[in-house]
Amino acid sequence: MKYILMMNANKANWDAYAKWSKKDLEANVAFMRAFSKELKQEGVFVATEGLGWPEQAKIVRAGKDGEPVTDGVFPESKEFLAGYWIIDVESPEQAYGIAARASAAPGPGGMRGSMPIEVRQVMSSFSDLGL
Amino acid sequence: MTERPRDVPIERLLRELTPQVLGTVVRRFRDFAAAEDAVQEASIAAALQWPRDGVPDNPRAWLTQVAFRRMADHIRNESARRLRESELAHEAALTTESTGIETTPQEDDTLILLFMCCHPALTPASAIALTLRAIGGLTTAEIAHAFLVPETTMAQRISRAKQSIKSSGIRFQLPTTAERTQRLRAVLHVLYLIFNEGYTSSVGRNLRRDDLSHEAMRLAGIVHNLEPGDTEVAGLLALMLLTDARRLARTNAEGELISLAEQDRALWDRQQIADGIALLSATLPRGLVGPYQLQAAIAAVHDEAARAEDTDWPQILALYDLLRRMSDNPMVMLNHAIAVAMVQGPTKGLELLDALNSDAHLVDHHRLDAVRAHLLELAGDHKDAVRHYRAAAAKTGSLPERNYLLTQAARLSSKLQLGNEQE
Numbered sequence: 001m002k003y004i005l006m007m008n009a010n011k012a013n014w015d016a017y018a019k020w021s022k023k024d025l026e027a028n029v030a031f032m033r034a035f036s037k038e039l040k041q042e043g044v045f046v047a048t049e050g051l052g053w054p055e056q057a058k059i060v061r062a063g064k065d066g067e068p069v070t071d072g073v074f075p076e077s078k079e080f081l082a083g084y085w086i087i088d089v090e091s092p093e094q095a096y097g098i099a100a101r102a103s104a105a106p107g108p109g110g111m112r113g114s115m116p117i118e119v120r121q122v123m124s125s126f127s128d129l130g131l
Numbered sequence: 132m133t134e135r136p137r138d139v140p141i142e143r144l145l146r147e148l149t150p151q152v153l154g155t156v157v158r159r160f161r162d163f164a165a166a167e168d169a170v171q172e173a174s175i176a177a178a179l180q181w182p183r184d185g186v187p188d189n190p191r192a193w194l195t196q197v198a199f200r201r202m203a204d205h206i207r208n209e210s211a212r213r214l215r216e217s218e219l220a221h222e223a224a225l226t227t228e229s230t231g232i233e234t235t236p237q238e239d240d241t242l243i244l245l246f247m248c249c250h251p252a253l254t255p256a257s258a259i260a261l262t263l264r265a266i267g268g269l270t271t272a273e274i275a276h277a278f279l280v281p282e283t284t285m286a287q288r289i290s291r292a293k294q295s296i297k298s299s300g301i302r303f304q305l306p307t308t309a310e311r312t313q314r315l316r317a318v319l320h321v322l323y324l325i326f327n328e329g330y331t332s333s334v335g336r337n338l339r340r341d342d343l344s345h346e347a348m349r350l351a352g353i354v355h356n357l358e359p360g361d362t363e364v365a366g367l368l369a370l371m372l373l374t375d376a377r378r379l380a381r382t383n384a385e386g387e388l389i390s391l392a393e394q395d396r397a398l399w400d401r402q403q404i405a406d407g408i409a410l411l412s413a414t415l416p417r418g419l420v421g422p423y424q425l426q427a428a429i430a431a432v433h434d435e436a437a438r439a440e441d442t443d444w445p446q447i448l449a450l451y452d453l454l455r456r457m458s459d460n461p462m463v464m465l466n467h468a469i470a471v472a473m474v475q476g477p478t479k480g481l482e483l484l485d486a487l488n489s490d491a492h493l494v495d496h497h498r499l500d501a502v503r504a505h506l507l508e509l510a511g512d513h514k515d516a517v518r519h520y521r522a523a524a525a526k527t528g529s530l531p532e533r534n535y536l537l538t539q540a541a542r543l544s545s546k547l548q549l550g551n552e553q554e
Contacts, residue, residue: 001528002279043257043288046280088280090256123530125332127388128462129501 002046002088002122003095005102007115008079014054020108027106035102039087044098050083086122095119141181144190145174149268150353152194154240157303160202163247164293167265169201170194174268241266242357243305245350246314248292249321252299257292258321259328264289266353267346277343278328318354319367319423322347326371330378344375362414366424369414372407373430376400388535392439404434425454444473461493465502477510497526501536513543 009017020028039045057080063069085102089095099117107113149170156166173194187193248262260278263269275285306314329343351368358364380394411427429450436442448470455467464487472480484503493499504519520540524533 040283041287043284043291045284088278088284090254121528123533124528125386125531126328127331127529127532127535128327129388129498129532129535 001090001092001124002086003092004120004122005085005087005095005099006118006120007082007084007102008118009082009115010079011054011074011076014080014082024106024108024110027110031105035105036085039085039098044087044089044094046086046088048083048085051081054080092119092121141178141186144186145177145194146268146349148191148194149174150241150244150266152191152198153265154237154244155195156198156202157244158237158240159199160206161303162202163303164290164297165202165205166198167293169198169205171264171270172201173197175270239305239357241353243303245318245354246306247296247301247303249314249318250296250299250301251314251317252295252301253292255321255324257288257295258317259325260285260288261292262321262350263325263343263346266350269346273342315358315361315364319351319363322351322354323367323423325350326375330375344371344378347371348375360417362417362419363421363423365410365414366421366427369407369411370423370427370430372403372410373427373434376403376407376434382531386531388531390535391433394439396437399434404431407431407434420453422454422458425450425457429454442473444470448474461487461490461496462498464490465493465498469502469506472506472509477506480506481510495526497523497532497536500526504536504539508539508543513547517543517547 036045036048039048054074057074058070058072059074060068060070085098087095087098089098096119099119103113103115103117105113105115107115152173153166153170156170157163160166176197177190177194181187181190245262245266248265249258253261260274263274263277264271271286271289272282274289275282278285305311326344326347329345329347332343348368348371351364351371355361355364355368377391377394377399379400380396380398381389383389407427408431411424411431414424429447432443432447432450448467451463451467451470454463464483468480468483468487471483481503484499484506487493487499500519500523504516504523507513507516507519517540520536520543524536524540527533527536
């Protein structure tokens with residue numbers, strides 16, 4: 001079964017990240033790179049992407065004639081998706097274990113992190129209703 | 132990676148020869164992991180060359196010779212990396228140059244390979260991938276495609292599975308008589324999972340997923356030929372035939388699920404049903420009745436009913452009563468409750484479901500809610516049925532199931548509203 005592991009962060013989190021030291025940023029980037037590599041070696045990797053800065057985020061709605069109407073003003077507390085991994089594993093517990101490893105990515109001062117990772121099942125086309 | 136050319140007879144021939152050639156190479160070199168790679172490379176070489184140059188007179192010998200050469204290269208590289216040249220590499224090099232290669236497959240090779248690939252030391256996902264490659268002769272790209280993961284991920288999964296076999300010291304030999312029954316069950320379980328992966332995927336028109344069920348049936352057929360006396364092997368093959376016979380009817384053109392009661396039975400494959408029933412009937416006078424035989428018998432009862440309302444539910448109930456005694460699978464308990472409802476009325480079925488509420492495996496399972504919703508609907512309690520259809524929809528991990536369950540809830544809900552307006 002496939003799961004998506006999502007890193008979400010609000011504006012304050014993003015601003016704080018932008019102020020990390022060079023060493024801390026490098027450690028974090030190195031961790032992310034190694035983590036994806038581990039997932040590949042473990043045979044569970046499906047996909048990963050990092051997303052653009054929230055300053056570029058827009059909410060788009062269809063206007064009266066279907067034309068795009070954009071809004072870029074958000075409350076400070078709004079959480080933005082920063083990046084995600086999609087993994088293919090054999091149980092939800094295995095997905096939680098991998099999410100915990102992502103959560104522990106090193107933070108400022110090289111301290112082990114504990115960032116929240118949202119884990120959601122990716123819907124499959126598999127059916128066991130017995131039809 | 133490029134796909135193999137779609138030359139069907141050659142592709143079929145290669146798949147048939149794969150386990151036979153692999154058996155010979157493993158016997159000769161005693162290194163399953165490297166032999167499996169060598170045979171896959173030989174098979175890819177054949178898929179490229181044969182359509183162009185023609186199929187050789189003795190395709191098995193051709194494949195074996197190419198695989199032997201790859202093994203010799205592998206050993207030469209390995210030994211260069213480690214010590215220098217080992218005697219084995221020298222010997223191997225000599226062997227490939229001579230023409231008298233022993234290519235006659237040993238009868239038990241395919242079975243031994245199946246026992247290795249489905250070893251209980253492997254996780255189901257690893258066993259499935261390895262079985263499809265080593266026995267099914269599928270390429271890594273094809274397996275990755277069927278499971279919708281990148282090819283590198285599937286390659287890694289296969290390589291780790293082979294590593295597990297190596298490190299757990301599993302030998303290339305048949306299990307002892309004491310172990311045999313249990314190990315054969317493990318093989319059947321893996322084939323069952325492969326079948327299900329293909330069959331229960333609702334993208335029924337997607338050829339690649341269909342291939343998995345057909346591949347599972349082909350492999351079950353091979354095991355049945357090797358173990359014609361085993362009634363559970365025959366039972367599994369019959370179950371697959373009898374279930375797959377309904378394939379075209381279980382989804383509509385949009386891939387939406389259609390319940391058994393609503394299916395257009397004219398679309399069921401009558402020949403496959405006849406084959407399944409013949410196979411099952413041949414096993415019944417012989418020996419033990421096992422879970423696969425019972426499930427096949429239940430599938431046969433459904434298949435024999437010309438209309439849903441003609442279904443012989445008392446017989447299905449009797450079969451579930453037997454099955455329930457051999458299996459603590461909660462899905463069996465759920466299906467048993469449905470059969471009870473059909474024979475003794477929905478209230479009796481619902482009482483059984485209440486007893487299942489405490490089952491740790493089922494309490495969060497969407498299927499408990501789905502079955503409860505169905506029985507509540509039969510009992511005329513549409514309001515609670517809607518609630519449980521929606522609860523099931525919220526819990527399922529399957530998109531077609533969610534759509535199906537929400538549609539059921541919407542259908543009943545609009546009936547309720549109509550009823551209210553009329554009052």
